Amino acid sequence: MDKIIKVVQIHYSVEASGSAAWRLHNAFNENGIQSILLVHKSDKTVDESIRFAGLKSKIIAFIQSKFQNFLNRKNLKEWGLFSYPIFGIDLSKRNEVINADVIYLHWILLGYLNFASIEKLAKLNKPIVIIMHDMWYITGGCHNSFTCENYTTTCHSCPILPGTKENDLSTKEFKKKLKLYSKYSNLYFVSPSLWLYNCAVNSLLTNNKPVFHIPNLVDKTLFKKIDKHVAKKILNIPIDEPTIAFGAVSLHSPYKGGWYLQKALQYLYKEEIQNANIIFFGGGDIRELQKSIPFKSTSMGYVHDEYTLMLIYNAADVFVVPSIADNLPTTVLESLRCGTPVAGFNVGGIPDMIQHKENGYLAKYKDYKDLALGIKWCIDCKKTAELSSIFDPEIILKKHINLLDQIL
Amino acid sequence: MNLNKFSNLKAVQIHYSEKASGSAAWRLHCCFNEYGINSTAIFLIKGNHNEDNVKYLGRKANLIARIDQKIQGFINRKNKKELGLFSFPILGTDISKRKEIIESDFIYIHWTSMGFLNLKNIENLIKLQKPVIFILHDMWHITGGCHYSFDCNKYITGCQNCPILPTTKEHDLSSKEFKKKLKLYSRYHNIYFVSPSKWLYNCTKESLLTIKKPAFYIPNIINTNVFKPFNKQIAKNILNIAPNEFVLAFGAVQIGSPYKGWKYLQNALEILKEENLELSLTVLIFGSGFNKTIENLIPFKTKFLGHLNDEFSMVIAYNAADVFVIPSLADNQPTTVMESLSCGTPVVGFNTGGIPDMIKHKENGYLAQYKDSNGIATGIKFFCENKIKAEILPEFKKETVMLQHFNLINQIFAKVQGA
Numbered sequence: 001m002d003k004i005i006k007v008v009q010i011h012y013s014v015e016a017s018g019s020a021a022w023r024l025h026n027a028f029n030e031n032g033i034q035s036i037l038l039v040h041k042s043d044k045t046v047d048e049s050i051r052f053a054g055l056k057s058k059i060i061a062f063i064q065s066k067f068q069n070f071l072n073r074k075n076l077k078e079w080g081l082f083s084y085p086i087f088g089i090d091l092s093k094r095n096e097v098i099n100a101d102v103i104y105l106h107w108i109l110l111g112y113l114n115f116a117s118i119e120k121l122a123k124l125n126k127p128i129v130i131i132m133h134d135m136w137y138i139t140g141g142c143h144n145s146f147t148c149e150n151y152t153t154t155c156h157s158c159p160i161l162p163g164t165k166e167n168d169l170s171t172k173e174f175k176k177k178l179k180l181y182s183k184y185s186n187l188y189f190v191s192p193s194l195w196l197y198n199c200a201v202n203s204l205l206t207n208n209k210p211v212f213h214i215p216n217l218v219d220k221t222l223f224k225k226i227d228k229h230v231a232k233k234i235l236n237i238p239i240d241e242p243t244i245a246f247g248a249v250s251l252h253s254p255y256k257g258g259w260y261l262q263k264a265l266q267y268l269y270k271e272e273i274q275n276a277n278i279i280f281f282g283g284g285d286i287r288e289l290q291k292s293i294p295f296k297s298t299s300m301g302y303v304h305d306e307y308t309l310m311l312i313y314n315a316a317d318v319f320v321v322p323s324i325a326d327n328l329p330t331t332v333l334e335s336l337r338c339g340t341p342v343a344g345f346n347v348g349g350i351p352d353m354i355q356h357k358e359n360g361y362l363a364k365y366k367d368y369k370d371l372a373l374g375i376k377w378c379i380d381c382k383k384t385a386e387l388s389s390i391f392d393p394e395i396i397l398k399k400h401i402n403l404l405d406q407i408l
Numbered sequence: 409m410n411l412n413k414f415s416n417l418k419a420v421q422i423h424y425s426e427k428a429s430g431s432a433a434w435r436l437h438c439c440f441n442e443y444g445i446n447s448t449a450i451f452l453i454k455g456n457h458n459e460d461n462v463k464y465l466g467r468k469a470n471l472i473a474r475i476d477q478k479i480q481g482f483i484n485r486k487n488k489k490e491l492g493l494f495s496f497p498i499l500g501t502d503i504s505k506r507k508e509i510i511e512s513d514f515i516y517i518h519w520t521s522m523g524f525l526n527l528k529n530i531e532n533l534i535k536l537q538k539p540v541i542f543i544l545h546d547m548w549h550i551t552g553g554c555h556y557s558f559d560c561n562k563y564i565t566g567c568q569n570c571p572i573l574p575t576t577k578e579h580d581l582s583s584k585e586f587k588k589k590l591k592l593y594s595r596y597h598n599i600y601f602v603s604p605s606k607w608l609y610n611c612t613k614e615s616l617l618t619i620k621k622p623a624f625y626i627p628n629i630i631n632t633n634v635f636k637p638f639n640k641q642i643a644k645n646i647l648n649i650a651p652n653e654f655v656l657a658f659g660a661v662q663i664g665s666p667y668k669g670w671k672y673l674q675n676a677l678e679i680l681k682e683e684n685l686e687l688s689l690t691v692l693i694f695g696s697g698f699n700k701t702i703e704n705l706i707p708f709k710t711k712f713l714g715h716l717n718d719e720f721s722m723v724i725a726y727n728a729a730d731v732f733v734i735p736s737l738a739d740n741q742p743t744t745v746m747e748s749l750s751c752g753t754p755v756v757g758f759n760t761g762g763i764p765d766m767i768k769h770k771e772n773g774y775l776a777q778y779k780d781s782n783g784i785a786t787g788i789k790f791f792c793e794n795k796i797k798a799e800i801l802p803e804f805k806k807e808t809v810m811l812q813h814f815n816l817i818n819q820i821f822a823k824v825q826g827a
Contacts, residue, residue: 285458304717
């Protein structure tokens with residue numbers, strides 16, 4: 001490639017979950033691809049490469065969230081989110097978008113973009129790379145379908161929605177997406193996990209579309225192994241007791257399986273070990289969860305900085321990811337980069353990262369006793385966990401460059 | 409001291425935000441609770457804590473504050489920016505009827521400018537007849553409106569013809585505001601002024617506003633459990649800095665701020681460069697993401713850490729540094745100095761404000777002559793040649809500081825009961 005490729009990455013926010021977009025953005029800029037992030041909000045230090053959608057977008061998103069909360073008030077919350085964007089803003093006239101050769105669309109809901117705004121971007125006839133952070137792009141509205149497979153044919157009788165009609169909101173939204181996707185041939189779908197890649201290949205929405213599997217990127221120089229005792233001392237965690245960590249952007253999310261963690265820890269205490277320390281990090285009030293587990297625990301609150309996250313992973317003897325639905329959780333990549341083994345259920349993209357009894361433990365889905373055994377196995381294994389080389393930043397970057405080569 | 413007699417007392421801490429400078433209020437709140445005195449903290453800006461004894465004000469108060477900031481920004485638009493902030497709160501929120509306030513036995517008012525409390529709101533709190541303790545985070549409580557007076561001494565007799573304000577009238581806004589404060593303070597006997605630095609304490613003893621008022625010197629608290637030394641090589645490795653690099657750190661949160669004296673550090677770095685030292689030096693910058701302008705002005709390797717939110721990240725950064733430089737021209741008791749010393753990293757700064765309270769020359773740091781870039785450069789070189797593990801001075805230890813607060817409370821309540 002002779003001339004510099006210009007990429008604009010559209011994403012809701014560059015904090016926490018936004019880190020996948022943020023890291024790809026940095027990796028592009030460090031490797032000769034000019035990337036601009038166009039976000040709804042950001043808590044990172046703003047430099048010229050991060051642009052905001054502006055006040056109008058904020059107001060629209062606020063109204064959207066009120067509307068959606070109202071309309072979704074009767075949904076079955078244990079099935080997670082259902083999004084059908086009503087409002088959104090048009091970014092197609094922004095200079096950042098006009099000047100770009102390629103548009104990367106990440107997570108754009110909560111009132112940032114709607115179908116009309118996506119269509120306006122598609123009309124520009126630039127290649128659009130859609131990075132799927134969950135199932136929303138390939139379903140009629142849910143972010144994770146759990147056991148439901150209706151999206152492979154056409155969404156209907158959605159288990160999340162309160163009604164019993166066959167042609168419900170999910171059908172309507174599914175058809176809208178189908179119409180949109182089939183009208184444009186400049187859409188490319190990228191899944192960070194093999195699981196979601198297979199879902200995309202099977203969804204009626206995307207089975208005729210080019211779908212790629214490219215994992216998310218985690219910096220090797222930031223997340224790395226340091227002396228465990230030093231990490232524990234810095235965080236004031238006893239060095240002679242095993243430390244179990246659990247963290248998520250939103251600890252109460254129905255996808256993250258807090259209930260299974262609670263059960264697994266109770267079982268672990270009863271059957272195996274009594275002297276462990278639990279570290280929680282992430283958003284949400286977890287005092288109830290803390291009270292319900294028999295171990296000592298510390299809540300680090302919402303951690304903003306990668307340096308502090310790195311300390312926590314290093315201080316832990318095991319990281320637990322009790323997710324019952326997940327794509328390619330960044331926490332698992334980060335923990336393994338820091339050499340800390342991970343115990344989790346065999347679901348979503350988690351088996352992409354964990355090799356059973358090598359760098360962690362894959363427990364039987366929703367079997368909390370097996371998860372407890374996994375935690376115990378990780379504590380006892382006493383070896384540095386390794387992350388498979390398919391997650392090396394250079395390899396991932398190369399895959400993106402190949403993709404860009406192919407579509408430009 | 410027998411703390412039991414305080415155990416049924418309730419304190420309330422009022423501060424703008426728990427972040428940044430708010431950490432002093434936050435730490436005091438935590439220490440009170442740790443020592444068995446119930447403390448509730450009230451912040452205007454929403455923060456991260458969900459304990460029952462931390463309250464954040466709602467949308468209305470925040471909206472009022474933003475409007476106040478807009479109004480002040482407009483009225484202050486012609487001020488001499490190089491002399492820093494001038495605040496004269498117009499709007500504010502009355503919190504005197506809040507349950508936490510009513511139930512409290514004494515009230516700590518920290519930094520409440522920028523549309524949080526106006527003088528009327530402060531008066532409503534004082535009127536409750538509970539002891540009100542002002543913790544001075546800068547000079548605002550003892551001047552007609554500036555947060556630092558630099559070489560101006562008019563607050564001693566009565567502010568007028570303020571050098572910050574654009575007008576040359578004798579009876580200007582500063583004089584009006586000064587009189588308002590004087591009237592307020594002289595009307596009440598239940599107010600106490602605590603300064604975290606000796607410098608500000610002395611200013612308080614001189615200001616016409618507070619000359620007759622009970623004033624105290626009690627430093628801010630540093631959490632030595634969190635800010636502590638660990639292996640420097642590991643800290644450098646975490647930040648991807650070679651182990652043999654000499655690392656100079658400084659905070660660039662408000663690089664344009666007239667208080668922070670960044671250009672003196674820049675000059676000092678130029679001086680070091682010209683001396684062609686046999687030294688591999690990296691400048692570690694806190695509080696700013698990559699900034700081309702700053703990078704171009706620094707004649708050494710740079711590493712930008714971005715804005716750090718979490719205390720443990722700061723601990724890594726301080727530990728990775730061989731010396732921390734604070735070129736502040738006006739500062740009370742800068743938290744960064746305490747944090748750095750507490751992590752074992754010596755500090756170079758000017759002999760100004762509360763900085764000499766914390767630094768013992770050539771022991772845990774280096775005090776350069778005010779505005780002397782050469783002195784800063786010499787200080788940096790001193791710590792290249794002398795590897796010193798710094799410590800905070802004993803008077804800043806948590807137990808000592810808390811004892812002073814308890815003495816103060818004891819004194820106040822003895823007086824109340826005696827009266």
